[in-house]
Amino acid sequence: MPGHILSSLIGFIACVSPVFANRRLFLEQIDNTTWTFGNDLWNVTQGAVYASKLYFRGSELVGSAAGHYMGYDGENNFVWTSAAITSQGKDYIDVGFSCEEGELHWVIFDGLAGAYQYFINRALPDLSILRTLWRLDPKLLLNGRTYLRDEPLPDFGLYQNATKVQDETWQLANGSFITKYDFSDYVRERDFYGIYGPNVGSWYIHPGTDYYISDHLSQTLTVCTSRVCHGDSVQLNVVQDTSHFRVGEKVAQPAGKIWGPWLWYLNDGAVEDAKRQANNELAKWPYPWLMDPAYQSRGGVTGQLTLSDGRPASGAAVFFGDTDTTRRPSVQGRDYYYTTQADHEGRFTLENVRSGTYGLYAWSNGGALADVYTNFSKSSINIAVGSTTNLSSLTWTVPDQGKRLFTIGDFDKKALGFRNGGPPYQHGVSDRSPANLTFTVGTSEVSDWYYAQSLVGTWTVEFDLAQEALLLGAGGNGSATLSLSFAGYSQSTAMDVTINGQIIGSLGKDIFSSDPSLYRSGKTSGEWRFVQYRIPRAILKEDVNTLGFTVTRYTQWRGFMWDSIMLEWK
């Protein structure tokens, strides 16, 4: 008998190739497409596509769920063909898994539950989305937490009797909707997010966000349950997204580009503990252990923006992006991106910027710049390693101010301030805006205007120019300029713009490409649009005038998301 035990043990050793960095951090190959790795606190088994059997705190967290996988454009298309410890220190091992498109690394530290992860591109095609995800046991991970929501994930049972009404959106018998889009958020506003239950939590902490694409307005998915995911508790880690919430485009990815490292963190389910860990990570970023010269090569930048009318660019949104400033920030996604906000004197500073050449962009974020609809851009700003580039004073050209006849809402590319505008993300709210509405300049409040216009009908702005007789008379051949700013637009809603009954413009799918924000629970922004019309003196009255927005074509949950309206006399 002892002989039998010995021979099976020898047999076992012979078919396994263990690679021990030290006693507590390990990668063990089981067969040519199976590996187990982890530390004393947790471990997981990686197959060709899925990782499962995630052991932590005495439980196995995947159960009958799908586990961990990665892919681009919404797929599970990365197939792992080999694994190796690619670097190690006295308290960590860096385990790299290779697939045709690149390498996913799991960096395992002694005493840390979870792992840092990063992905290196080798041969990705042009893409819209890149993500890793965990699909875990819904019996253990019942709740979803983002900076905007902290609540139970919809139970799978709810989907059984629900009706699919559109893309990943289900209507319950009582009329309410459940959709993964309700858990979306603004990626650069995140502290941390994840799924948790009474005994265990699984979190994503992204202290550095430079590998997130686009600007302040970039939004994507976070956590969810859904019918396609068979009720698994899903924790998405979408690190590249030029698709959801904007007019989508595929973007080429340079070989060698790194997304991450972020921390996938496991704990006992305490949100406070995840928050504490997120703060620790912020203090440690950028991580000194990542042996990548480009990742470690960083500098800073500072400057001060002043409008040409003398005002400081107070609170402006400041973005460092592509050097090609003709490309919309919403689909910039090739390289690394940085955002900040100017202070009340228009000063801004960014530290830990990867060295390289950037374009600088700034636009109004409301507040003191609420009336500013132009933006600032400057190409070819060089950030050198170890030093701070001082751009000193920069001038943002704004047009000569006409006489403001009225404004409704702030120019900030967001529907904030309007009725139902702003968080939380929620499906179907555009149908709660009225078909007809009258807004009277001077007595109505901004909050009397709704964030989205969708139903067939007319929204009318009444404005009285009786007091402007002098201006209208002396101008003789002068005219007014109407500026319309939209936080988003989803087709195929169509709208006529009228002054005193005369059509001055028609807006719809022939003018604007569609973004999906409004029908995917977006209530703050999608893709920003801006149009201006010259209003000839002849059609204005020295009395009460009407500006009308008449929706002539209805498409459910689609329409115009408002940002701001301004009429000026020039």
Ligand SMILES: *[C@@H]1O[C@H](CO)[C@@H](O)[C@H](O)[C@H]1NC(C)=O
């Ligand atoms: C894995 O091993 C099996 C059987 O030993 C073999 O048929 C297969 O080609 C191997 N796959 C890879 C990716 O090496």
Ligand SMILES: *[C@@H]1O[C@H](CO)[C@@H](O)[C@H](O)[C@H]1NC(C)=O
């Ligand atoms: C993984 O963790 C489980 C539960 O703690 C343990 O039983 C198992 O031995 C671990 N696997 C390895 C390879 O260490």
Ligand SMILES: *[C@@H]1O[C@H](CO)[C@@H](O)[C@H](O)[C@H]1NC(C)=O
């Ligand atoms: C679905 O609806 C049927 C009939 O109303 C009901 O008996 C059942 O409990 C519902 N199932 C779930 C999961 O809500």
Ligand SMILES: *[C@@H]1O[C@H](CO)[C@@H](O)[C@H](O)[C@H]1NC(C)=O
């Ligand atoms: C509809 O049912 C869901 C699931 O039971 C519940 O969470 C929601 O509050 C209900 N909504 C309304 C409007 O009653």
Ligand SMILES: *[C@@H]1O[C@H](CO)[C@@H](O)[C@H](O)[C@H]1NC(C)=O
């Ligand atoms: C800046 O304004 C121009 C002209 O309206 C517009 O085409 C461009 O998209 C704007 N850029 C940003 C970043 O707002």
Ligand SMILES: *[C@@H]1O[C@H](CO)[C@@H](O)[C@H](O)[C@H]1NC(C)=O
């Ligand atoms: C940048 O340069 C300006 C003008 O020389 C100077 O006033 C400012 O203090 C400098 N800023 C920093 C952060 O060094």
Ligand SMILES: *[C@@H]1O[C@H](CO)[C@@H](O)[C@H](O)[C@H]1NC(C)=O
């Ligand atoms: C909106 O106003 C038009 C024109 O007065 C009217 O025909 C229509 O019934 C109104 N719609 C609603 C929903 O009240």
Ligand SMILES: *[C@@H]1O[C@H](CO)[C@@H](O)[C@H](O)[C@H]1NC(C)=O
């Ligand atoms: C208005 O335009 C007409 C024709 O262009 C011109 O003759 C006239 O002088 C202009 N009036 C004013 C007040 O500028």
